[in-house]
Amino acid sequence: MTQWHRCTGEVITLTLHVQPGAKRSEICGLHGEALKLKLAAPPIEGRANEALLKYIAGLFDVPTRQVELKQGAQSRHKVVAIIGSCVDPDSLLK
Helix, strand or coil: CCCCEEEECCEEEEEEEEECCCCCCEEEEEECCEEEEECCCCCCCCHHHHHHHHHHHHHCCCCHHHEEEEECCCCCEEEEEEECCCCCHHHHHC
16 A cells, blocks of 8 residues: 555645646556646646646545645645545545
């Protein structure tokens, strides 16, 4: 079992490997100890981070304000926290 996500109370923490500038946003599977995502947004002026938070909010069925970028604002390797979602992170890989 890989540790790309952690659930603590009502907070889900994800470790992500993000590839901005793709044709469309999608989940690509696992990349080492991280979930790999392709993002349609360009890595300019925080647009990719903004798009990432919206995309994650959609996947986990929560408002964007309940998704927070914890680490990696300038990096492909990011840590994101989601509050109050009932979605099982493992279901994203199916």
